[in-house]
Amino acid sequence: MSLFSFVAIYFVMSPVMSTQQITPTPEKAPPQAPSLAAPKHRRQLPIYSWAILALLLVLAYDALFSPAMFSIRFEHGRLYGSLIDVLHRGTPVMLLSLGMTAVIATGGIDLSVGSIMAISAGLSALLLTANDVATGAPITPHSAALAILAGLAAGLLAGMWNGFLVSFLGIQPIIATLILMIAGRGIAQLITDSKIPNFHNATFEFLSNGSFLALPFTISLAILMTALAVLLTRATALGLFIESIGNNAAASEIVGINTKLVRFMAYAFTGLCAGLAGLLAASDIRAGDVFKTGVNIELDTIVAVAIGGTSLVGGRFSIAGSIIGAITMQLLKTTIISSSIPPECNLVIEAAVVIIICLLQSPRTRTTLKRIFSKTQ
Amino acid sequence: MQKRVLAIAQNPVFSTAVVCIILYLVAGFTSAHFFSTRVAVNLLQDNAYLGIVAVGVTFVILTGGIDLSVGAIIGWTTIALASMITTHHVHPYLAMAIILAVTTINGAILGSLIHFFAIPPFLMTLAGLFLYRGWALLISTSTISIDHPAFNPLSDTLLKLHTGSGNVPLRLGIFVLLAAFAIAAILTRFTAYGRSLFAIGGSENSALLMGLPVARNKTLVYAISGCFAGIAGIVATTRSAAGDALSANGLELDAIAVAVVGGTLLTGGVGGILGTLIGLLIFGIIQTVVNFHSLDAAWTRIAIGTLLLSFILLQKLLRLSRTSRQSP
Numbered sequence: 225m226s227l228f229s230f231v232a233i234y235f236v237m238s239p240v241m242s243t244q245q246i247t248p249t250p251e252k253a254p255p256q257a258p259s260l261a262a263p264k265h266r267r268q269l270p271i272y273s274w275a276i277l278a279l280l281l282v283l284a285y286d287a288l289f290s291p292a293m294f295s296i297r298f299e300h301g302r303l304y305g306s307l308i309d310v311l312h313r314g315t316p317v318m319l320l321s322l323g324m325t326a327v328i329a330t331g332g333i334d335l336s337v338g339s340i341m342a343i344s345a346g347l348s349a350l351l352l353t354a355n356d357v358a359t360g361a362p363i364t365p366h367s368a369a370l371a372i373l374a375g376l377a378a379g380l381l382a383g384m385w386n387g388f389l390v391s392f393l394g395i396q397p398i399i400a401t402l403i404l405m406i407a408g409r410g411i412a413q414l415i416t417d418s419k420i421p422n423f424h425n426a427t428f429e430f431l432s433n434g435s436f437l438a439l440p441f442t443i444s445l446a447i448l449m450t451a452l453a454v455l456l457t458r459a460t461a462l463g464l465f466i467e468s469i470g471n472n473a474a475a476s477e478i479v480g481i482n483t484k485l486v487r488f489m490a491y492a493f494t495g496l497c498a499g500l501a502g503l504l505a506a507s508d509i510r511a512g513d514v515f516k517t518g519v520n521i522e523l524d525t526i527v528a529v530a531i532g533g534t535s536l537v538g539g540r541f542s543i544a545g546s547i548i549g550a551i552t553m554q555l556l557k558t559t560i561i562s563s564s565i566p567p568e569c570n571l572v573i574e575a576a577v578v579i580i581i582c583l584l585q586s587p588r589t590r591t592t593l594k595r596i597f598s599k600t601q
Numbered sequence: 602m603q604k605r606v607l608a609i610a611q612n613p614v615f616s617t618a619v620v621c622i623i624l625y626l627v628a629g630f631t632s633a634h635f636f637s638t639r640v641a642v643n644l645l646q647d648n649a650y651l652g653i654v655a656v657g658v659t660f661v662i663l664t665g666g667i668d669l670s671v672g673a674i675i676g677w678t679t680i681a682l683a684s685m686i687t688t689h690h691v692h693p694y695l696a697m698a699i700i701l702a703v704t705t706i707n708g709a710i711l712g713s714l715i716h717f718f719a720i721p722p723f724l725m726t727l728a729g730l731f732l733y734r735g736w737a738l739l740i741s742t743s744t745i746s747i748d749h750p751a752f753n754p755l756s757d758t759l760l761k762l763h764t765g766s767g768n769v770p771l772r773l774g775i776f777v778l779l780a781a782f783a784i785a786a787i788l789t790r791f792t793a794y795g796r797s798l799f800a801i802g803g804s805e806n807s808a809l810l811m812g813l814p815v816a817r818n819k820t821l822v823y824a825i826s827g828c829f830a831g832i833a834g835i836v837a838t839t840r841s842a843a844g845d846a847l848s849a850n851g852l853e854l855d856a857i858a859v860a861v862v863g864g865t866l867l868t869g870g871v872g873g874i875l876g877t878l879i880g881l882l883i884f885g886i887i888q889t890v891v892n893f894h895s896l897d898a899a900w901t902r903i904a905i906g907t908l909l910l911s912f913i914l915l916q917k918l919l920r921l922s923r924t925s926r927q928s929p
Contacts (some may be wrong), residue, residue: 333723335854395913396867398667398723402854403913407906413899523727536721568742571735578728579714586718 271533272545274584278531278577279552282559290562302435306558308443314554315442316341316501316518320525321532321546322453323383323494328529330487331470331538332390332397337498337525338518339408340382344375344502346412349512352423357416368427375503376496382408383495387488405522412514422511432507442504446547449497453543456493463541466490470538527574528553530581553577614864614876616915621879624886632893639769644885649774650675650833650840652881654852655859656785657829659877660822662860663789665802665869666715666722668823670729671830672852674704676845677737678834683745683844686752693752701831708827712820726823730853737846746843755839774836781829786874794818802869858905859884862912883908 286293296305320337327334348371356363382404389400434441457463465486468476477483498518505517530536531552532545556577560570583589629635645652654671661668678700685696707729715725758770789795797818800808809815838844857867863880865872887908891901 389910393914394917399861399867399909399913402858403906403910405854406858406909407903410899410902410906413897414903418897418899523730526724526727530724536724566739568735568738571731571738573735575728575731575735578724578731582720582724582728583714583718586720588718 271542275548323497326490329541336404340498341502341518342412345506346514348375353421379499383492387491391484650837653833657826669726673733674830675834675849680844704827704831709824712823
């Protein structure tokens with residue numbers, strides 16, 4: 225059902241996102257004078273077209289070889305099925321890719337999202353646990369509201385730290401976020417005294433395990449955050465500023481865009497999304513595993529954003545594309561697991577996908593293909 | 602005289618060397634038995650494979666690129682070597698030659714794709730990371746130990762350093778590390794190829810217009826990185842005498858950190874192999890201090906992160922003072 229909602233978003237948003245132009249009817253020009261008609265513009269495909277193609281290819285493979293994946297059943301007031309599972313498990317990467325899209329579009333990158341997730345998960349679990357981490361003595365756990373706020377605040381603060389390093393100290397994004405990626409996991413381990421605090425809190429567990437309108441609550445969160453991100457970037461000039469900074473930061477400065485503030489906000493938003501993803505991770509296992517939460521998730525996120533059509537050197541971006549990319553990657557993972565392909569092939573297939581996407585996005589491929597096709601005509 | 606001193610002080614490697622010496626002295630005075638030959642040798646020996654990889658990555662960073670696949674190459678090398686020797690009974694030296702050939706050629710292919718299709722090196726080498734890690738897991742998900750008469754002596758002590766307090770064992774790693782550093786230093790400082798790397802890193806367009814063989818040199822740089830990663834993987838395998846597909850997870854970022862701490866700028870064009878050696882020493886000192894004081898693994902990470910931050914800030918400060926001096 226959510227797949228249809230995403231297709232619906234495509235149709236609703238396409239006037240906002242696609243760059244189609246109306247071809248004007250050429251005037252009847254005098255025979256000798258050169259034509260004064262405006263040149264015909266070819267309708268351009270939206271940025272996330274390749275992402276949709278990739279998704280459809282994986283779905284087609286599933287339809288042919290494991291049609292059982294499409295079965296959905298209704299039990300105890302909610303839907304269950306492989307596709308629902310894909311959307312549920314893909315939510316952390318979806319949330320992270322929202323922020324990562326903005327950051328990459330400004331020409332940067334954020335490697336620390338996994339560590340921020342660990343900090344958020346550890347902090348919220350620490351607040352909710354009923355046993356002191358150091359001694360094991362029973363203590364009164366705090367409320368779910370405090371844990372949620374603490375996790376989000378930790379994520380936001382971490383994101384603001386990254387933004388401060390990149391925007392105001394001028395450190396290269398890859399190094400600035402690498403610092404938090406390395407140190408952040410240490411901080412998370414310090415917070416929980418290198419232990420894994422577990423907890424029982426019905427409200428907090430609802431985040432990852434509850435259901436809303438017959439779907440897992442995580443999907444509602446993903447839709448909410450996606451809508452927020454789309455509104456922030458497309459209903460305001462922020463998206464335009466982000467694209468401008470990614471394309472040419474110096475020119476954007478001269479034109480009067482506050483590049484420092486826009487970049488800062490992009491990293492802060494990414495931190496917030498990572499904080500939320502960390503809360504979901506803790507809620508999922510009812511514990512704050514600071515060692516395993518978010519390990520290598522930044523790579524998956526970057527791949528999802530790349531599939532979605534966002535240029536990795538900065539500039540044009542597509543939030544819908546990143547979401548579709550995240551869903552495609554999760555679907556790919558699930559397809560590999562449920563089919564007879566050994567799970568070790570997962571990484572090799574992901575590598576092939578990344579290489580194909582890179583080649584497709586490269587401008588040189590297009591000129592080479594054009595030359596091939598113009599020769600055959 | 603003053604100008605020369607100032608010029609040396611603004612060299613990023615100089616600041617790194619100064620901090621390294623300060624760090625060593627502070628560590629020595631706060632930890633017992635730190636000022637011994639054994640500890641000094643182990644600074645390089647324990648992290649030998651990290652150092653070799655960092656040298657290869659330094660080449661790539663000098664041209665303004667990045668190589669994220671090196672950790673996965675080490676993991677793949679260990680398991681491929683173990684599998685070839687133990688399961689398929691290939692002679693160790695032949696197996697090593699095959700592995701080095703594979704990593705070098707793969708590096709060259711990646712490099713040519715990066716150059717000719719203008720793909721961001723981050724993405725392409727990320728694909729390389731997935732490829733090698735997946736390949737390693739396909740070979741075997743469990744560890745394979747190696748026991749071969751031609752291979753076993755490589756894990757043993759090759760030489761014993763006689764010092765006042767006792768004997769310090771020297772293994773294969775440190776010799777390969779020093780040889781790698783020597784070769785890399787000669788390549789960067791005394792050959793035209795090395796000079797061209799600085800030119801490409803400074804401005805690729807200018808290098809192209811100057812007539813430098815940018816395509817060939819960029820492709821070679823990734824091939825070199827792959828080759829050094831393969832050598833590092835072999836050294837790592839001699840240390841553990843086993844293959845593990847999941848080993849060296851995340852090592853590429855440690856290698857990049859070592860290179861950056863050593864004064865090589867990520868934008869390219871500035872840096873060198875000597876800086877990477879100093880960066881490796883700093884890394885070793887931090888790890889040794891953490892071990893000596895039995896600190897939490899968490900503190901190692903925070904210490905590395907903080908040091909990385911301080912170095913970057915110091916470099917920025919020194920560069921700022923240099924450019925402000927040069928502007929009219």
